[in-house]
Amino acid sequence: MDVNQIWDITRDWLMTSGIRIVIIIIGLLIALKLAGVLSTRIFSTLKKSTDDNEMRKRADTLGSLLKYTLTVVIMAVALVMILGEVGIEIGPILAAAGIVGLAIGFGAQQLVQDVISGFFILLEDQIRVGDVVNIAGKGGLVERVTLRTTVLRDLEGSVHYVRNGNIDLVTNMTKGYAFFLADIGVAYRENVDDVIEVIKKVDERLRALPDYTDDILDPIEVLGLDKFADSSVVIRARIKTKPIKQWRVGREFNRLLKKAFDENKIEIPFPHVTLYMGVGKDGTAPPVRVEKIER
Numbered sequence: 001m002d003v004n005q006i007w008d009i010t011r012d013w014l015m016t017s018g019i020r021i022v023i024i025i026i027g028l029l030i031a032l033k034l035a036g037v038l039s040t041r042i043f044s045t046l047k048k049s050t051d052d053n054e055m056r057k058r059a060d061t062l063g064s065l066l067k068y069t070l071t072v073v074i075m076a077v078a079l080v081m082i083l084g085e086v087g088i089e090i091g092p093i094l095a096a097a098g099i100v101g102l103a104i105g106f107g108a109q110q111l112v113q114d115v116i117s118g119f120f121i122l123l124e125d126q127i128r129v130g131d132v133v134n135i136a137g138k139g140g141l142v143e144r145v146t147l148r149t150t151v152l153r154d155l156e157g158s159v160h161y162v163r164n165g166n167i168d169l170v171t172n173m174t175k176g177y178a179f180f181l182a183d184i185g186v187a188y189r190e191n192v193d194d195v196i197e198v199i200k201k202v203d204e205r206l207r208a209l210p211d212y213t214d215d216i217l218d219p220i221e222v223l224g225l226d227k228f229a230d231s232s233v234v235i236r237a238r239i240k241t242k243p244i245k246q247w248r249v250g251r252e253f254n255r256l257l258k259k260a261f262d263e264n265k266i267e268i269p270f271p272h273v274t275l276y277m278g279v280g281k282d283g284t285a286p287p288v289r290v291e292k293i294e295r
Helices: 001-046 053-086 089-109 107-124 192-208 246-263
Strands: 132-135 140-143 147-154 158-161 171-173 179-185 219-230 234-241
Touching: 001 053, 053 140, 107 147, 107 234, 132 147, 140 158, 158 192, 179 192, 179 246, 192 219, 192 246, 234 246
Parallel strands: none
Antiparallel strands: 132 140, 132 171, 140 147, 147 158, 179 234, 219 234
16 A cells, blocks of 8 residues: 555545544533533522522532533543544443443442442432531531532641542531530639620620621520539530521620620639648648749
8 A cells, every 4th residue: 555545545534534523522622611501500590599508509519510420421422422433343342341340340349339428418418519517537618529529628728538438427517507606614703694694795796796697597595504614614505697607606706705704804714723732640731832933
């Protein structure tokens, strides 16, 4: 076969299969773009039609999952079409892929477990994009959920990729509503009823602030005197807030409470230690020498 014949064959292939491959690639790029737009548009309509923040979180999660699934399907279809244009028989490849897939299935049980776990996590609406969760010993803000992994970003900015198969317990701290739980310790000398009144007044002041009034759902619930600690009595209370707002509300509540305690001269105790020097058999105790150190 001479050079002219090779050139003729190549030219004919480029004019037929080559053009079709280019068209397939262009179609692939367009389809991927449309998949992104479609997955965004479908759930953006749902987000605009509701004021429920929980529904918005779920829409974001399902939108990212739909985009991921469409991308995988489109690329697989395009690859099969390109192989056909190159002249590779698709039938034997698919049959071999089925056998290989079966063999991999036995060896990749963790992957199958991840996908199944991810499916039920999404089906039961356990985790959504934007939630703050603790899973598999890691905690943080959910940035992405797929059938195989859940991606978290913690307060330090570190990103954790958690296999769904490793998730056996989900602690979702931002679903529906949340509570800021406060254990407030005061000195034993303080009147507990007076302290509770100050706590309620601080809550009223906090709920009146424009930046916080929409985040707090109910007035503070004072559960009462919870325990007698070593150096303090502990009053337990909680504030019901919107999801993910409990930490913001809690920090401002603590600031206002410290200020109110200072104004009302309510002591926030520090640890106290009582020294026992011991008593001898004759009833006397050894002297305690105190030496002042100049600094």
